[in-house]
Amino acid sequence: MxxxxxxxxxxxxxxxxxxxxxxxxxxxxxxxxxxxxxxxxxxxxxxxxxxxxxxxxxxxxxxxxxxxxxxxxxxxxxxxxxxxxxxxxxxxxxxxxxxxxxxxxxxxxxxxxxxxxxxxxSLTMHFVMSANSGVTDFAGMEGKTILLGKGSFGAREGEKYLELFGLKDKVKLAEVELSNAVPALKNGQIDGFVTAGSWPAPNVIEAAASTGVKVISLTDDQIAASNRAKLVIPAGTYAGQDADITTTSLxxxxxxxxxxxxxxxxxxxxxxxxxxxxxxxxxxxxxxxxxxxxxxxxxxxxxxxxxxxxxxxxxxxxxxx
The missing domain is CATH 3.40.190.10 (Periplasmic binding protein-like II)
Structure with missing residues (x-):
């Protein structure tokens, strides 16, 4: 044996x-x-x-x-x-x-x-914006450069949310691999990125510690429209995060x-x-x-x-x- x-x-x-x-x-x-x-x-x-x-x-x-x-x-x-x-x-x-x-x-x-x-x-959605972008909600993403990645659940879900919340064709989608999200955020190539995974997410930890980010919360109406489960990421999970993040998950x-x-x-x-x-x-x-x-x-x-x-x-x- x-x-x-x-x-x-x-x-x-x-x-x-x-x-x-x-x-x-x-x-x-x-x-x-x-x-x-x-x-x-x-x-x-x-x-x-x-x-x-x-x-x-x-x-x-x-x-x-x-x-x-x-x-x-x-x-x-x-x-x-x-x-x-x-x-x-x-x-x-x-x-x-x-x-x-x-x-x-x-x-x-x-x-x-x-x-x-x-x-x-759970696969948890993170909408991560650089602190320098000044974006604090979905409406503020208009005109910004966002990295969705390709082929993943997070990319498909992120694209769905942009359409649901009236941002389709109103943001510039970056042609960068999600694995390069943090360096791209640091050098200003992108204003934010979307990622899905277990929390705390390693790439969000890195971005928050090295660049400073705002992880956007969704409203109850947006969560209902997404048809996904509500999930709360507790305050203090990421550097500089002084309030709970309300988001969606699969x-x-x-x-x-x-x-x-x-x-x-x-x-x-x-x-x-x-x-x-x-x-x-x-x-x-x-x-x-x-x-x-x-x-x-x-x-x-x-x-x-x-x-x-x-x-x-x-x-x-x-x-x-």
Whole structure:
């Protein structure tokens, strides 16, 4: 068994198989499919894997598998077994189960077996303007040079918001890669940039510390128009931020299928919540995950996860049960 563990670890955190047993020392081996290896969500997966191993004395071994995106993660449930855990926005699970949007004509009975486990940090919108620009709200962005990036959720969402709030064709879109946002802001090449990810966002931390920025808050009406979940980034998260930032987010959660045993789902969920505070000491994005995010898990939860939540006093909806 130890050779098997070593072999799995040597494949740069690739997929493993599940090996359940009734013995007390049984080792549960899980594949956690997250995102591209360069993303913060992949790093979160690694942190979860480390926490699971430490908290269970090696009885749960999680290996992280790189993914090309949330849609792929959902699609792969068709060919995966009881060892499969993946991350995706809950809305994609609902679309898959309804055969809608990107899942139209791609339905599969396996989609109906997807069950939720626990929330992870949300994809949080940041509209970041340089302090020198003087911009403090969306209207003030008119005539400014904004970097949206290309192809990402943040870029698509940012473009949608510019249109929603009457700024389409009223801002200049910079032809700069999002990875160069901070230097471009420093040298005045752009007035601001839009980024989406877990908070605190590394590029926003860097921009706030080195240049001085204003992260724009959205009004309640703007949040309602966006059709996204409201999220509050507490004051003091970024340098110079003396008030809460009210913005939008796309919830993300960890899922599995009914092929996973109740005991494994229970232990994974319990261990996640009991390890979260420890993970937050080294990675602040975990501090934004609390009971409040459970409301965003709008799909049915795994029975093993439900068992934990009921024991721990979480309030669940009828839909989640």
């Amino acid at each position: 130890h050779k098997a563990i070593t072999r799995a670890a040597s494949v740069t955190l690739l997929a493993t198989a599940v090996c359940f047993s009734s013995a007390a020392s049984a080792e549960t081996r899980i594949t956690y499919k997250s995102a591209k290896s360069t993303s913060s969500y992949y790093q979160m997966g690694v942190q979860i894997a480390e926490a699971m191993k430490a908290a269970t004395n090696g009885e749960i071994i999680v290996t992280v598998e790189e993914s090309q995106g949330s849609v792929q993660n959902v699609m792969e449930t068709r060919a995966r077994g009881g060892d499969y855990v993946f991350t995706t926005p809950p809305v994609l699970v609902s679309l898959a189960q309804g055969g809608k949007a990107m899942f139209k004509d791609k339905g599969d009975p396996k989609f109906d077996t997807i069950r939720g486990l626990f929330p992870i940090p 919830p993300v959660a960890a899922f599995t299928t009914t092929a996973m045993s109740d005991e494994a789902a229970y232990t994974l969920t319990k261990t996640f919540w009991e390890s979260k505070a420890g993970m937050g000491k080294g990675a602040p994005w975990w501090n934004g995950v609390d009971k409040g995010l459970m409301a965003n898990l709008t799909v049915k939860l795994h029975p093993g996860a439900v068992r934990y939540y009921e024991e721990a006093g979480f309030a669940l909806t009828d839909k989640q049960k």
